[in-house]
Amino acid sequence: MKKYQLKNIDCASCAAKIEEGVAKLEQVKFVSVNFANSTLQIDTSDIEEVKQKIKEIEPEVEVEEMHDNKPAQAISLLQENKEELIKIFLTILLLAAGLIFEEQIHNTPYHIAEYLVFLPAYLISGWGVLRGAARSIIKGKVFNEHFLMTIATVGAILIDAMPEAVTVMLFYVVGELFQDIAVNRSRKSVKALLEIRPDYANIKINGEVKRVSPTEVHPGQIIVVKPGEKIPLDGIVKEGNSFVDTSVLTGESVPRAVKESETVLGGMINKSGLLSIEVTKEFGESSISKILELVENASSKKAETEKFITTFAKYYTPVVVFGALLLAVIPPLFFPGQTFSDWIYRALVVLVISCPCALVISIPLGYFGGIGGASRKGILVKGSNYLDALTKIKTVVFDKTGTLTKGEFKVAEIISANGFKEEEILKYAAYAEANSSHPIAKSILDAYKNKIQQNEITEVKEISGHGIQAKINPASGTGGDEVLIGNDKLLHKENIEHEKCDVEGTVVHIAVNKKYAGYIVISDSLKDEAKETITELNKLKVNTVMLTGDNKSAAEVYAKKLGIKEYYSELLPENKVEHIEKLLETTKDGKVAFIGDGINDAPVIARADVGIAMGALGSDAAVETADVVLMTDSPLQVVKSIEVAKRTRTIVWQNIAFAMGVKLFFILLGAFGIATMWEAVFGDMGVAIIAILNAMRVMK
Numbered sequence: 001m002k003k004y005q006l007k008n009i010d011c012a013s014c015a016a017k018i019e020e021g022v023a024k025l026e027q028v029k030f031v032s033v034n035f036a037n038s039t040l041q042i043d044t045s046d047i048e049e050v051k052q053k054i055k056e057i058e059p060e061v062e063v064e065e066m067h068d069n070k071p072a073q074a075i076s077l078l079q080e081n082k083e084e085l086i087k088i089f090l091t092i093l094l095l096a097a098g099l100i101f102e103e104q105i106h107n108t109p110y111h112i113a114e115y116l117v118f119l120p121a122y123l124i125s126g127w128g129v130l131r132g133a134a135r136s137i138i139k140g141k142v143f144n145e146h147f148l149m150t151i152a153t154v155g156a157i158l159i160d161a162m163p164e165a166v167t168v169m170l171f172y173v174v175g176e177l178f179q180d181i182a183v184n185r186s187r188k189s190v191k192a193l194l195e196i197r198p199d200y201a202n203i204k205i206n207g208e209v210k211r212v213s214p215t216e217v218h219p220g221q222i223i224v225v226k227p228g229e230k231i232p233l234d235g236i237v238k239e240g241n242s243f244v245d246t247s248v249l250t251g252e253s254v255p256r257a258v259k260e261s262e263t264v265l266g267g268m269i270n271k272s273g274l275l276s277i278e279v280t281k282e283f284g285e286s287s288i289s290k291i292l293e294l295v296e297n298a299s300s301k302k303a304e305t306e307k308f309i310t311t312f313a314k315y316y317t318p319v320v321v322f323g324a325l326l327l328a329v330i331p332p333l334f335f336p337g338q339t340f341s342d343w344i345y346r347a348l349v350v351l352v353i354s355c356p357c358a359l360v361i362s363i364p365l366g367y368f369g370g371i372g373g374a375s376r377k378g379i380l381v382k383g384s385n386y387l388d389a390l391t392k393i394k395t396v397v398f399d400k401t402g403t404l405t406k407g408e409f410k411v412a413e414i415i416s417a418n419g420f421k422e423e424e425i426l427k428y429a430a431y432a433e434a435n436s437s438h439p440i441a442k443s444i445l446d447a448y449k450n451k452i453q454q455n456e457i458t459e460v461k462e463i464s465g466h467g468i469q470a471k472i473n474p475a476s477g478t479g480g481d482e483v484l485i486g487n488d489k490l491l492h493k494e495n496i497e498h499e500k501c502d503v504e505g506t507v508v509h510i511a512v513n514k515k516y517a518g519y520i521v522i523s524d525s526l527k528d529e530a531k532e533t534i535t536e537l538n539k540l541k542v543n544t545v546m547l548t549g550d551n552k553s554a555a556e557v558y559a560k561k562l563g564i565k566e567y568y569s570e571l572l573p574e575n576k577v578e579h580i581e582k583l584l585e586t587t588k589d590g591k592v593a594f595i596g597d598g599i600n601d602a603p604v605i606a607r608a609d610v611g612i613a614m615g616a617l618g619s620d621a622a623v624e625t626a627d628v629v630l631m632t633d634s635p636l637q638v639v640k641s642i643e644v645a646k647r648t649r650t651i652v653w654q655n656i657a658f659a660m661g662v663k664l665f666f667i668l669l670g671a672f673g674i675a676t677m678w679e680a681v682f683g684d685m686g687v688a689i690i691a692i693l694n695a696m697r698v699m700k
Contacts, residue, residue: 025049031044098114125170133149148321156168159341164678171684198232198267200232201216201223204224233279236278237261237275241257306363327347342673362691365692367387369697393642395592401548401550404546427450429485434452434454436468465549466487484509484514527633533638543566547579547604580604613629
């Protein structure tokens with residue numbers, strides 16, 4: 001899969017035509033044209049054939065390879081649109097001169113002086129449109145906005161409405177200019193978001209520091225980051241401590257303190273101290289690289305609304321043209337006293353107002369803005385189709401540990417039984433869990449504090465969904481002990497007698513040589529915004545469900561604290577998938593979202609309608625599997641992502657309703673002879689500009 005820059009692509013319908021045409025080539029496995037940031041993403045074995053095809057479809061469009069290290073040049077609004085502004089200025093001068101002296105030059109129809117003034121103005125402003133229409137006709141692709149404008153204005157000239165013809169072209173060019181400015185602002189906004197891409201890395205080699213490209217640095221090498229510099233790659237702090245600004249990645253405004261042995265990510269900004277960092281990932285595999293790829297490629301997964309509008313525009317234009325033709329011909333033929341010139345003029349008015357630009361441009365721009373706006377809040381949405389899906393969510397299913405709770409386990413209590421001492425229970429538990437990376441195991445090892453003698457652990461066997469069986473051979477020479485550590489199900493599975501099954505909270509049971517030794521109570525705390533998240537989702541009339549591998553008692557405690565009525569406990573990963581599938585079957589009128597930590601819950605994230613990975617910045621499993629990645633540990637981001645999606649969809653449908661309503665109104669006015677071509681031009685361009693500006697609101 002490669003990405004290319006498309007130069008001189010100036011309309012959304014052009015992008016749609018390129019995508020459709022290139023997709024038909026045999027050598028092309030995948031293609032997506034992103035009009036909003038002028039890129040072509042493609043999987044093909046013959047790029048030259050693709051370039052040739054694009055030239056056939058849109059001769060002015062050039063395909064260039066993208067260079068990540070190419071510095072962006074700042075161009076002023078005046079420089080960027082210099083040619084268009086000159087055209088507009090000259091056209092206005094000639095049009096004004098023509099209108100001032102119209103009485104003198106318009107005494108007789110088709111006066112030569114009229115053409116000497118208005119025709120140059122028409123050609124200056126409309127040459128690009130005329131050329132585009134001619135090329136399309138030659139290729140057999142007649143019906144587009146250039147064709148509509150050409151038919152309308154040439155028709156106006158033929159019925160001696162020269163000022164109107166010039167004005168149509170002038171306002172079309174002005175509208176295109178506003179469109180380009182709006183689209184370029186959106187592109188710059190997203191480019192500003194993508195400026196988190198680091199420009200260089202200070203690599204330390206043999207005591208010397210050398211500035212290189214981040215792509216030249218490899219895992220294990222040491223980089224130095226000075227105060228004020230951007231951290232270029234993921235790594236672990238080896239020396240120094242500082243505060244880092246994570247806002248570009250997470251949306252969090254408060255700087256985070258980092259010290260030795262803590263993980264930092266590319267894109268963070270070092271605010272104070274000097275840091276020496278050991279790189280852990282290649283630049284292409286780093287969090288920053290994955291985030292950039294997600295944001296840039298998000299628009300390749302189009303929402304149903306976008307697909308509909310593209311298809312709609314394809315059939316809409318020919319319908320409008322034939323409708324206008326019938327309007328021009330039928331009344332004069334069948335109704336006495338009606339003139340062809342009058343009805344042709346009305347038909348031309350209908351053609352001008354019917355141009356679908358407002359819809360074709362503003363809707364993709366709205367979704368693009370929604371994805372960009374969400375990214376600035378620390379929410380990565382992988383496509384506009386997922387933005388749409390977020391608006392339809394009826395049920396949000398939460399994993400418990402690390403999602404609703406902090407996942408910071410601590411040993412709260414040790415209860416002994418059958419003559420075992422608390423110190424013995426803790427030691428057996430620590431040795432059995434010595435090689436586990438589970439948070440509960442870490443909490444037991446933290447509580448034990450003593451050094452683990454690995455040579456005393458001879459056998460370790462994990463019993464999936466139950467716990468661990470280990471053989472411990474103490475150095476004291478007392479013989480080996482078989483240790484079982486896990487949940488209540490493990491005790492029943494091994495037929496170990498014990499008095500209490502249901503213990504409140506997260507509990508680890510220990511048995512030594514088939515004899516029950518006691519249990520350890522592990523405490524975890526709710527995240528600060530967990531309760532607020534459930535409350536806000538309830539306000540949105542979204543059902544909440546909790547799935548956990550924890551015991552029933554612990555699950556019940558947390559569910560009550562949060563106000564979650566539906567919860568399921570003691571679940572293995574496959575059990576969670578089963579529960580999601582049941583919810584998918586029962587939730588008929590909406591979507592089911594699952595939110596987890598993105599590593600252990602990858603199968604469930606993949607199975608849900610919308611898979612959400614939370615606090616998973618830097619987690620490969622999260623970025624690869626999830627549809628939406630929340631870059632902070634706050635569950636409240638789920639609510640924010642739904643709000644952003646709903647706001648985006650509202651703006652998109654505002655544009656659809658507004659554009660269609662105004663156009664239909666003006667079509668009726670034009671058909672009844674009330675609206676002139678002047679009003680039609682203002683109506684068409686006004687609708688396009690307002691729709692584009694409205695679409696840009698979502699970026700904020």
